[in-house]
Amino acid sequence: MSQAWLVLHTLPAPFFTSSTPLMPITQGAEALLFKTSLITTDTPAALKYRPPKPYRHPILDKKLTKQRILAEARVLVKCAREGVPVPRVLAVGWEEGWVGVEWIRGGTLRGALNEWESKRMGTYIGKSAHEDGGEEAEEAEEAVKDLMSRIGIAVGRLHQAGVVHGDLTTSNIMLRPTTQSPSGESQEHEQSNGSLKDEVVLIDFGLAAQSVQDEDRAVDLYVLERAFGATHPKAEPFFGDLLRAYGDSFKGAKVVVKRLEEVRLRGRKKSMIG
Amino acid sequence: MLALGLEGSANKLGIGIIHHPPSSKTGPVNILANLRHTFVSPPGEGFLPKDTAKHHRSWIVRLVKQAMRQAGIRPEDLDCICYTKGPGMGAPLQSVAIAARTLALLWEKELIGVNHCVGHIEMGRSITGAENPVVLYVSGGNTQVIAYSSNRYRIFGEALDIAVGNCLDRFARTLNISNDPAPGYNIEQLAKKGKHLLDLPYAVKGMDASFSGILASVDILAAQISEELPEGKRLREPESGEVITPADLCFTLQETVFAMLVEITERAMAHVGSSQVLIVGGVGCNERLQEMMGMMARDRGGSVYATDERFCIDNGIMIAHAGLLAYKSGVRMNFEESTCTQRFRTDAVYVGWRE
Ligand SMILES: Nc1ncnc2c1ncn2[C@@H]1O[C@H](COP(=O)(O)OP(=O)(O)O)[C@@H](O)[C@H]1O
Ligand SMILES: [Mg+2]
Numbered sequence: 192m193s194q195a196w197l198v199l200h201t202l203p204a205p206f207f208t209s210s211t212p213l214m215p216i217t218q219g220a221e222a223l224l225f226k227t228s229l230i231t232t233d234t235p236a237a238l239k240y241r242p243p244k245p246y247r248h249p250i251l252d253k254k255l256t257k258q259r260i261l262a263e264a265r266v267l268v269k270c271a272r273e274g275v276p277v278p279r280v281l282a283v284g285w286e287e288g289w290v291g292v293e294w295i296r297g298g299t300l301r302g303a304l305n306e307w308e309s310k311r312m313g314t315y316i317g318k319s320a321h322e323d324g325g326e327e328a329e330e331a332e333e334a335v336k337d338l339m340s341r342i343g344i345a346v347g348r349l350h351q352a353g354v355v356h357g358d359l360t361t362s363n364i365m366l367r368p369t370t371q372s373p374s375g376e377s378q379e380h381e382q383s384n385g386s387l388k389d390e391v392v393l394i395d396f397g398l399a400a401q402s403v404q405d406e407d408r409a410v411d412l413y414v415l416e417r418a419f420g421a422t423h424p425k426a427e428p429f430f431g432d433l434l435r436a437y438g439d440s441f442k443g444a445k446v447v448v449k450r451l452e453e454v455r456l457r458g459r460k461k462s463m464i465g
Numbered sequence: 466m467l468a469l470g471l472e473g474s475a476n477k478l479g480i481g482i483i484h485h486p487p488s489s490k491t492g493p494v495n496i497l498a499n500l501r502h503t504f505v506s507p508p509g510e511g512f513l514p515k516d517t518a519k520h521h522r523s524w525i526v527r528l529v530k531q532a533m534r535q536a537g538i539r540p541e542d543l544d545c546i547c548y549t550k551g552p553g554m555g556a557p558l559q560s561v562a563i564a565a566r567t568l569a570l571l572w573e574k575e576l577i578g579v580n581h582c583v584g585h586i587e588m589g590r591s592i593t594g595a596e597n598p599v600v601l602y603v604s605g606g607n608t609q610v611i612a613y614s615s616n617r618y619r620i621f622g623e624a625l626d627i628a629v630g631n632c633l634d635r636f637a638r639t640l641n642i643s644n645d646p647a648p649g650y651n652i653e654q655l656a657k658k659g660k661h662l663l664d665l666p667y668a669v670k671g672m673d674a675s676f677s678g679i680l681a682s683v684d685i686l687a688a689q690i691s692e693e694l695p696e697g698k699r700l701r702e703p704e705s706g707e708v709i710t711p712a713d714l715c716f717t718l719q720e721t722v723f724a725m726l727v728e729i730t731e732r733a734m735a736h737v738g739s740s741q742v743l744i745v746g747g748v749g750c751n752e753r754l755q756e757m758m759g760m761m762a763r764d765r766g767g768s769v770y771a772t773d774e775r776f777c778i779d780n781g782i783m784i785a786h787a788g789l790l791a792y793k794s795g796v797r798m799n800f801e802e803s804t805c806t807q808r809f810r811t812d813a814v815y816v817g818w819r820e
Contacts, residue, residue: 218735218765219735220731220732220735220736221728221731221732221735244724244760244761244764245760245764246724246727246756246757246758246760246761247720247724247727247757248662248720248724250662251662251667251720251721251724255667301736357670357671358670358671358672358732359671360671360672360732360736362735362736398669398670398671410625410670410673414670414671414672414673417620417621417622417672418621418671418672418736420619421612421614421619421620421621422614422619422736422737424614424615424619457625
């Protein structure tokens with residue numbers, strides 16, 4: 192990946208003078224992500240820095256950055272307390288625009304699904320003669336279905352905690368190797384694709400809000416559903432597994448799934464008017 | 466190969482004639498004619514379907530004749546006749562579809578129904594040379610963030626209520642600004658004189674955005690600066706004590722909604738890992754939006770592609786272009802299928818002409 196963004200930005204205080212090394216990881220949707228350590232030198236941390244956006248009016252920019260940093264930190268604390276799988280907050284600098292959270296090993300769901308999709312293409316086109324091809328593919332499909340259910344449960348737990356995410360995409364769901372799962376022994380520092388069997392961790396709460404409204408919850412699911420439709424057309428058929436698990440995950444979840452139908456219909460209607 | 470394109474899904478009637486090299490060869494496309502006539506409603510009013518359809522019916526014959534003359538071609542030179550199948554307003558769409566059918570029967574030509582949004586995207590790509598950009602499609606009726614993947618233009622984000630162009634147009638009506646040449650254009654000019662940024666809601670949900678709450682809020686602000694209020698009761702900027710002007714409100718509205726558009730586009734770019742962005746649709750003419758998008762794209766090591774009003778605003782050439790691409794890829798339409806529809810999703814079209 193190109194790291195052109197590195198030369199375009201200076202680090203926020205206090206990190207530009209910090210002696211702890213900062214390893215640039217990626218440019219997200221709005222933040223720059225570094226790997227570092229916080230509190231103690233062996234506590235690996237993700238430093239998420241929101242640089243000023245030159246395209247935004249400075250007043251609006253300051254307001255949004257501060258709002259989002261604080262929202263993200265508050266919501267993460269609340270989620271952790273309620274047992275939602277999220278990274279722990281380690282430190283916050285809301286005026287400078289950064290938050291430091293627990294480092295999550297593994298990779299994004301998006302990476303894992305891309306890998307699965309390209310492998311699947313492989314079995315269909317390249318290795319169709321291969322004997323085990325079919326069985327392997329079937330096994331992987333089962334793993335995807337199971338993963339979808341676990342995502343549904345994680346989102347259910349989030350909603351049950353009174354939080355809506357606001358930006359649920361496959362880039363904002365990470366897969367962390369558990370000790371049992373196969374990718375468990377893989378390199379600590381490497382940002383790899385997660386394995387389909389890894390533990391689901393929700394990240395990126397900059398647009399999150401506290402809400403228990405069915406509508407807000409349904410929109411969260413709608414955003415996620417469309418993220419699947421747009422980037423992972425092959426995994427989309429299993430979205431039903433996600434919804435089923437979500438529906439069973441807390442009291443009131445079934446009403447949200449019903450509400451989703453309304454949100455979908457509305458979406459379809461308005462986007463088709465010229 | 467030659468195609469005639471007819472567009473009339475909203476208040477513009479557009480007729481275009483395009484030339485493509487034959488299917489077996491690659492090469493530049495040529496625009497032989499691109500004519501437009503706009504139905505302009507009085508200040509404070511939007512355009513109604515009935516009046517707009519009547520406008521299209523009374524101009525279409527003249528415009529087609531003029532386009533054929535300008536291109537210097539005869540009906541028999543055409544390979545197909547392309548028209549907007551949707552999405553759009555029912556009555557205007559129908560009046561143009563009927564004209565297209567009539568011409569197809571009269572001249573014995575193939576008919577191709579085109580998705581309006583796909584027309585914008587293909588024309589934008591062709592004019593700017595952007596290969597595989599994330600597309601922001603912004604017009605009076607649509608707000609969509611789109612990216613191409615496996616033979617479809619997939620919608621990543623969209624407006625959850627009214628379109629951004631509709632929000633701007635309706636605010637122009639609140640301020641009683643002229644609709645000539647376009648309400649959005651006049652807001653843009655006024656916004657250039659604005660100085661003060663006021664507080665408006667900012668409504669982004671992932672890659673989706675919502676504009677109706679913003680419109681309601683800015684309408685409330687507009688009522689507070691009305692000239693009917695005594696000078697002492699009008700809204701002022703707290704620090705300088707200066708009276709807030711309509712220009713300030715236009716500036717505030719643009720800065721807010723465009724920041725939202727750039728943000729949802731950036732989110733889609735991060736998600737698909739692209740650094741090119743193409744802006745299409747009427748609101749895409751706005752130079753402030755183009756400038757903001759450019760700054761965002763530069764920060765991601767990429768750039769923005771945009772076109773001018775000839776292609777951004779609804780036109781016939783994009784319909785001819787996208788129709789001819791489909792025709793060359795083997796798409797054919799029975800006469801019975803040559804209907805139109807108010808609802809027609811961008812991702813419903815199979816894009817057989819791209820890898
Ligand atoms: N706690 C973390 N541990 C490891 N990697 C992370 C962590 N948080 C984010 N990342 C990586 O950085 C990317 C961007 O972070 P994110 O919080 O989503 O920022 P943005 O709001 O810019 O999208 C994520 O998609 C993920 O790959
Ligand atoms: Mg993210």
